[in-house]
Amino acid sequence: MQDYKNTYEESLSNNDAFWLEKAQQRLTWMRPPSVALQGGFKDLDFTWFADGQLNASVQCLDRHLAAQGEKTAIIWAKDEPGEYEHISYNDLHARVCRMANLLQSQGVERGDRVCLYLPMVPELAVAMLACARIGAIHSIVFAGFSAAALRDRIVDAQCALVITADEGLRGGKRVPLKEITDAAVEQCPCVETVLVVKRSGAKVAMKPGRDRWIAPLLSAAPARFEPVCMNAEDPLFILYTSGSTGQPKGVQHSTAGYMLYAGFTHEMVFDLRPDDVYFCAADIGWVTGHTYIIYGPLANGATTVMFESTPLYPNASRYWQVVEDLKVSSFYTAPTAIRAIACEGDAPVLAHDRSSLRVLGTVGEPISPEVWQWYHDCVGEGRCSVVDTWWQTETGGILISPLPGVTPTKAGSATLPLFGIEPLLVDDEGMELPGEASGNLCLARSWPGQARTIYGDHERFAKTYFGRFPGRYFTGDGCRRDADGYYWITGRVDDVINVSGHRLGTAEVEAILIAHPGVAEAAVVGCPHAIKGTGIYVYIQCADGFGDELEKALCACVRKAIGGIAVPDTIQRVPGLPKTRSGKIMRRILRQVAQGNYTDLGDVSTLADPSVVSAIIAGHAGQK
Numbered sequence: 001m002q003d004y005k006n007t008y009e010e011s012l013s014n015n016d017a018f019w020l021e022k023a024q025q026r027l028t029w030m031r032p033p034s035v036a037l038q039g040g041f042k043d044l045d046f047t048w049f050a051d052g053q054l055n056a057s058v059q060c061l062d063r064h065l066a067a068q069g070e071k072t073a074i075i076w077a078k079d080e081p082g083e084y085e086h087i088s089y090n091d092l093h094a095r096v097c098r099m100a101n102l103l104q105s106q107g108v109e110r111g112d113r114v115c116l117y118l119p120m121v122p123e124l125a126v127a128m129l130a131c132a133r134i135g136a137i138h139s140i141v142f143a144g145f146s147a148a149a150l151r152d153r154i155v156d157a158q159c160a161l162v163i164t165a166d167e168g169l170r171g172g173k174r175v176p177l178k179e180i181t182d183a184a185v186e187q188c189p190c191v192e193t194v195l196v197v198k199r200s201g202a203k204v205a206m207k208p209g210r211d212r213w214i215a216p217l218l219s220a221a222p223a224r225f226e227p228v229c230m231n232a233e234d235p236l237f238i239l240y241t242s243g244s245t246g247q248p249k250g251v252q253h254s255t256a257g258y259m260l261y262a263g264f265t266h267e268m269v270f271d272l273r274p275d276d277v278y279f280c281a282a283d284i285g286w287v288t289g290h291t292y293i294i295y296g297p298l299a300n301g302a303t304t305v306m307f308e309s310t311p312l313y314p315n316a317s318r319y320w321q322v323v324e325d326l327k328v329s330s331f332y333t334a335p336t337a338i339r340a341i342a343c344e345g346d347a348p349v350l351a352h353d354r355s356s357l358r359v360l361g362t363v364g365e366p367i368s369p370e371v372w373q374w375y376h377d378c379v380g381e382g383r384c385s386v387v388d389t390w391w392q393t394e395t396g397g398i399l400i401s402p403l404p405g406v407t408p409t410k411a412g413s414a415t416l417p418l419f420g421i422e423p424l425l426v427d428d429e430g431m432e433l434p435g436e437a438s439g440n441l442c443l444a445r446s447w448p449g450q451a452r453t454i455y456g457d458h459e460r461f462a463k464t465y466f467g468r469f470p471g472r473y474f475t476g477d478g479c480r481r482d483a484d485g486y487y488w489i490t491g492r493v494d495d496v497i498n499v500s501g502h503r504l505g506t507a508e509v510e511a512i513l514i515a516h517p518g519v520a521e522a523a524v525v526g527c528p529h530a531i532k533g534t535g536i537y538v539y540i541q542c543a544d545g546f547g548d549e550l551e552k553a554l555c556a557c558v559r560k561a562i563g564g565i566a567v568p569d570t571i572q573r574v575p576g577l578p579k580t581r582s583g584k585i586m587r588r589i590l591r592q593v594a595q596g597n598y599t600d601l602g603d604v605s606t607l608a609d610p611s612v613v614s615a616i617i618a619g620h621a622g623q624k
């Protein structure tokens with residue numbers, strides 16, 4: 001622990017030297033950098049290692065081939081239990097080169113955006129790395145998003161090429177990805193080509209001149225492709241995420257800084273050892289999958305598992321079955337999945353041999369001390385390290401987390417910052433809160449993995465993250481620091497909710513509801529939910545003449561506009577929303593009532609019509 005403290009102090013006081021040394025040691029450069037951080041939070045022009053040149057796919061592939069080309073890079077755990085496919089570094093390298101040649105032959109060039117709308121199949125990893133090899137920017141859209149959501153993301157990034165599959169297979173169910181892609185691309189004039197991976201073998205429509213099956217093209221493509229020499233700051237990918245206002249934003253990450261941070265944190269937080277089998281159960285459609293299924297583990301030459309299924313298919317033993325089958329050493333998932341499994345008791349866990357496990361990670365939302373303890377005691381047999389890792393799409397990698405065997409843990413706390421990371425708590429006026437305190441979680445300085453901008457909208461980047469507390473990066477999270485300096489993330493303090501570890505803007509859902517003719521007004525807040533962590537609670541003021549079918553219709557609208565993850569858990573009709581005299585909805589009151597808290601509503605004297613509050617409370621109480 002003293003070592004951690006010393007290195008931490010050193011990483012802050014000698015920040016440039018610390019990161020420059022890491023960058024020189026850990027990355028394979030075509031031209032090594034001579035500088036670390038330039039610019040900063042004042043002008044929002046920060047760059048890392050800006051004069052260096054490299055290629056991200058070389059970090060993940062080429063440099064491992066000589067010493068461990070036959071080592072397994074990816075184990076694909078297919079949807080059906082017991083079905084695995086091992087892909088060596090040599091194989092992966094060849095497949096990526098073929099894909100890079102194919103993309104190039106389809107006109108993809110350096111700097112172009114490529115949309116990947118794929119299930120958890122090896123082609124997704126291959127396509128990511130092929131984009132990186134060419135210098136194209138991938139934009140992965142989670143395969144649970146709807147056609148409308150996919151369309152918006154394709155149009156925003158102006159992608160000319162989309163890769164999808166005939167169908168996704170997940171938990172024994174089929175997801176009609178090609179059909180969804182067709183509906184989306186119909187409205188995307190920018191798309192010229194759709195490449196289709198055959199997964200289920202379902203019969204799908206192929207539009208001549210636009211759609212092509214990918215397999216024959218790949219086998220015809222050469223298995224060598226010279227990696228393009230990229231600048232350190234060239235974008236590697238964009239990934240859309242929700243905020244408190246407007247449409248999802250394309251968070252843009254750099255090549256060198258991101259790659260360094262992904263590899264460095266993956267090795268440190270999971271205490272990576274040469275023969276480890278590392279299993280992150282996230283989907284690559286989210287940032288956890290980008291950083292901790294693909295880029296981090298492959299940069300480290302590790303063996304990483306790609307899991308196509310769900311935690312409950314065919315039963316609650318599934319994860320532990322994979323752990324036993326593959327002798328997994330590190331396992332990483334979200335609290336929502338742990339809660340869903342814990343619900344079924346200890347037996348499904350105990351049914352499988354977990355003696356290979358050493359580190360258990362959690363990410364995505366606060367984990368309660370009870371669930372943390374169950375993860376530690378039952379899953380980890382009380383002998384594994386539990387790492388509660390706090391980070392965000394925008395941070396590129398983990399910022400606050402224990403280090404296995406180093407940091408003494410406390411159930412429910414993400415504990416302490418990693419090297420080079422300087423968290424800061426501020427009150428609502430931006431005053432720094434030292435010592436033991438609760439406040440808004442900010443970062444005082446940049447780190448290499450930090451997002452550089454929002455694609456196409458640097459002003460929005462500035463406003464979203466640096467507008468409220470100038471000179472600091474504001475995370476949107478509330479946080480408590482205890483007397484030992486440990487951080488306890490309490491959840492979002494903005495209008496973002498975290499549903500099953502997925503980030504949703506309440507404004508996004510409201511916009512869809514209000515568009516329905518049956519809805520006069522709508523407000524969306526989070527409410528406690530046993531499995532999801534946060535559920536989606538909707539208040540609507542109904543237009544006249546809409547009957548019982550309205551709620552169902554609204555759920556269908558949300559599913560269509562965003563996807564299943566955004567469908568409301570509860571819709572309550574109210575005679576009016578609590579608004580101030582200036583017309584602002586008092587969400588605080590709606591949040592409290594949705595939690596079943598009727599007494600502690602704070603000051604309601606500024607409401608235009610205080611009587612709506614009692615009606616809302618009566619309506620909420622009546623639902624139970």
Ligand code: WT7
Binds near residue numbers: 362367491
């Ligand atoms: C938000 C970021 C980072 C990968 C997955 C989510 C919440 C994340 C934790 C944690 C408490 C957490 C925060 C954060 N969050 N990790 N260990 N403890 N809360 O990425 O979709 O960008 O969401 O997830 O609220 O702001 P994301």
